[in-house]
Amino acid sequence: MKTLMHNVAGITVLILKLVLVAIFVFPFVWMILTSFKTIDETNMYPPTLLPHAWTTEGFSKATGLGNFAVYARNSIIVTLCSIVIQFAILIPAAYAFAIKEFPGKKLLFSLVILAFMIPVQVTFVPVYLLMAKLGWLGTLLPQFMPFMANAFGIFLLRQTFMQIPDEIIEAARLDHARERQIITQIMLPMARPTLATIALFAFISSWNSYFWPLVMTDQDQLRPLTVGLAILKDAEGTVNWPAIMAGNVILFLPIIAMFLVAKKQFLGSFSYLGIK
């Protein structure tokens, strides 16, 4: 009797897990399959699962949209620039906050925490005006400059640097290593997993961002893929689902590629983000 109960429970749990997988995988499968269908097929009832006739019409419609190449280029430039500038700024800052002693350190670090707590959805109106004053609105700068100080990255890397034993740094100093060498040859290699986490996080948040570029751009020449995709939806109404899903697939490709390559890193680092 007990084993029977045990089996029933086991099967129930298994079914629940399979339902879970279906709920989370199906929308992605549906997105990909729709992108290869014709418009007529997406209007049929009952809906078809596999396309009757596979077509790439959706993809040519999406990429043929006037500025698609420009949107893609903007997404790539903004994402790369924001990662590069964030790292250039956060590495020395994290080092100073972790290793050095200087007057006002506590107060200045509390500024970092403040920046971490205040969401961009609160400050976007004044930042927009600031961008106008600086004369940056006709450029891509407003899409990555406001994130130059990655407070979360500084916080995370500081924690990692603080865990490196003092003896290692002392020994390097005795060998007359310069500060720059200590950072590049000792600290950074030891902090590699944290650096990867920060880079993944920066990549995802920049590539996927929609609110910020929507608010900061008023010319088509400056918009990234996410905003372009929403424009495609408005232009095609809700009739051309294959084209919209094809655009979605293109937007999603770099993310899923990265996820499959660095799955362990992803799951490990994103759960680590929550512990703090």
Next chain:
Amino acid sequence: MKKDHLKSYLMISPAILGICLFVVYPMISLIGISFTNYDLVRGSGKFVKLANYEKLFSQPAFGEILSNTLIYTFYYVVLTMSLALFFAFLVQRSNWFDRFVQGVTFLPHITAMVSVSLVWMWLMDPFAGFLNYILEEWFHVKGLQWLQSSSTAMMSVIIINVWKSVGYYTLIILSALKTIPADIYEAADLDHSTKLRTFFKITIPMISPTLFFLLVVMTISSFNVFDSIKVLTGGGPVRSTMVLVYYIYEYAFIHMRLGYAAAAGTVQLIIVSFITFIYFKLLQKRIYYK
């Protein structure tokens, strides 16, 4: 000043400059603008004292928007928290299948909200959408209007946002579960504690700091919800999904009335700061009593 201090300041100065320019100054500026009638078309504004706030609180629409935001927050937080807990208990082993399920539920979190919104919009299409097909053919229930009716739009937006983020919170709860020492469970077993009792008397209290942290993070993110609303409903139908950030966005960039938008933004700043403040207060208290 010692030379070494100067070097330290140089190292942190770009970061501090960025924070002052793009966080501290905008916060002060936001409050300043909220007392003016700044207009994006004119590009200038005059000091109008509390006029924006008086208008804000006398508008019935603003009360409606606050209540929409609160309703969204309540359901989003309750659903995400309970589902994340449930998922975490369901897939907490470290065999390949459980890890696969964890990975799969996490995937929406790293997908753009624009993509997620568009896919669900298509699934929720009242005429040719897949969800109504399932409801009608499998369950013999009449299909819903989903995002296109004011009575179901908010529910649909909440479902989509929960779907996107629940896997992320599941991972965080899972990592908290791993920190519970095994001998506590063994002791509970020896005392013939039931599974349910162990769950409520041991597991939940042990991970309560993490759960509380998540509660704050979820609440703040609910108050900032925007992307999904913009793509899915544009605040409609008939303002049924109009939330705070969308309202501010509309006043600032569609009606071009920055002064008024800044007043609403200041209200949002106060709410978000209040939640954060409570979080830190309770955190301090807990550390103190330890």
